Amino acid sequence: MERYQAREIQAFIQETERRQGDAAWIVYRAAERRQERITRRQSVDQSYAPVASDRVDVRELRASADTESVALASQEQKIFPAFDHAEFPVSVVPNWGAMRTPAEWDRPFSQISTKEFVPLPSYNLSTLQIPLASLTNPIRAASIPVLTAKLTYSTRYYGAYDLDAGEFSGLHPGIDLKLAFGTSVGAIAGGQVQVVAKDEDGLGLFIIVEHRLESGERIFSVFGHLDTSWVREGEVVRPGQIIGTVGLSGHTTAPHLHLQIDRDDGSQPHQPYWPAFAEASAGKPASIPTPAEASRHTLHPMDFVRLFANK
Ligand SMILES: [Zn+2]
Numbered sequence: 001m002e003r004y005q006a007r008e009i010q011a012f013i014q015e016t017e018r019r020q021g022d023a024a025w026i027v028y029r030a031a032e033r034r035q036e037r038i039t040r041r042q043s044v045d046q047s048y049a050p051v052a053s054d055r056v057d058v059r060e061l062r063a064s065a066d067t068e069s070v071a072l073a074s075q076e077q078k079i080f081p082a083f084d085h086a087e088f089p090v091s092v093v094p095n096w097g098a099m100r101t102p103a104e105w106d107r108p109f110s111q112i113s114t115k116e117f118v119p120l121p122s123y124n125l126s127t128l129q130i131p132l133a134s135l136t137n138p139i140r141a142a143s144i145p146v147l148t149a150k151l152t153y154s155t156r157y158y159g160a161y162d163l164d165a166g167e168f169s170g171l172h173p174g175i176d177l178k179l180a181f182g183t184s185v186g187a188i189a190g191g192q193v194q195v196v197a198k199d200e201d202g203l204g205l206f207i208i209v210e211h212r213l214e215s216g217e218r219i220f221s222v223f224g225h226l227d228t229s230w231v232r233e234g235e236v237v238r239p240g241q242i243i244g245t246v247g248l249s250g251h252t253t254a255p256h257l258h259l260q261i262d263r264d265d266g267s268q269p270h271q272p273y274w275p276a277f278a279e280a281s282a283g284k285p286a287s288i289p290t291p292a293e294a295s296r297h298t299l300h301p302m303d304f305v306r307l308f309a310n311k
Pocket of ligand 1: 155172174175176257258259
C-alpha cells in the first residue's frame with residue numbers, strides 16, 4: 001500500500017474484493033497481508049511494533065492474484081460487457097510546463113508530488129499548435145498551462161513528431177501522451193482484453209482491448225510502450241480499471257503512452273493499424289492519410305472519449 005499513493009489507486013482500494021485481479025485488489029491484498037503478519041507477531045509478542053520488513057511487495061502478490069481471479073475471469077468471459085461510457089486513460093498529468101530541468105522531467109510517477117499534478121488538459125488544436133518558441137521566450141506564468149498541454153499531447157492524431165504539428169501532418173494513427181514512467185493507465189471503456197504482447201521494434205509491451213458499441217460495431221483500444229501489464233488476455237475490464245503502467249518499451253525515446261482506437265479490420269487477434277505498414281504491404285509508398293481514409297481504419301481517441309464521457 002505504501003508504494004501506491006496515487007489518488008485514483010486510493011479510490012479503487014475502497015472497493016476491493018469484487019475487483020479481483022486488478023491493481024486495487026492487489027494493493028488491497030498487500031495491505032491486508034501486511035496486517036495479518038503484524039497481527040500474528042503481536043499475538044505472541046504484544047510489544048511488537050511494525051517494521052519495514054512487514055511490508056508486502058505487491059509484485060509478490062501477482063501470482064496469487066492471477067490464480068484467485070481465474071475462476072472469476074472465466075465466468076466473466078461468457079458475458080461481454082456492455083459499452084456504457086468512456087473515460088480518459090489518466091485524469092491527471094505532471095505540470096510539465098512548470099518544470100524546468102531534465103532532473104525534474106525524468107522523475108517517475110512515484111517521485112512527483114501530488115501538488116505537481118494538474119488535470120488532464122483538454123485536447124484543443126488551436127492551443128496545441130501555438131508555436132513553442134512564442135511560449136518559451138521568455139516563459140510567462142500564463143504560458144505554463146499551454147506548455148503543459150502541448151507537451152502532454154506530444155504527438156497528435158495523424159500528426160508529425162513535432163511539438164507544433166497539427167493533425168494530418170504525419171502518419172501517427174493515435175495520440176501520444178507524455179506521462180511519467182510508472183503512471184497507472186486505465187481502460188477507456190468496458191470491454192475484454194484481446195491481446196497482451198510485446199513488439200520490441202514498434203509498440204513495445206502493448207495491450208489491445210475490444211469494445212462493442214451499441215451499434216454492434218467492434219472497436220479496439222491500443223495502449224503502447226507500457227512498462228507493465230496488469231491484465232491477461234480474455235480478462236474483462238471496466239471503464240477506468242488500471243490495465244498497466246506507462247513505460248518506454250519498444251520504439252520510443254521517452255516514457256509516453258501511445259493510445260489509438262482501431263476499427264475492426266477482420267484480423268484475429270486484432271493487429272494494430274499503422275498506415276505505413278498497410279501501404280507498404282500493398283506495394284505503395286506511405287502517404288499521409290486524408291481524414292476520410294483515416295476514419296476508415298481508426299477513430300480519433302480524444303474525440304471518441306469526449307463523445308462518450310457523459311453517456
Ligand atoms: Zn505513438
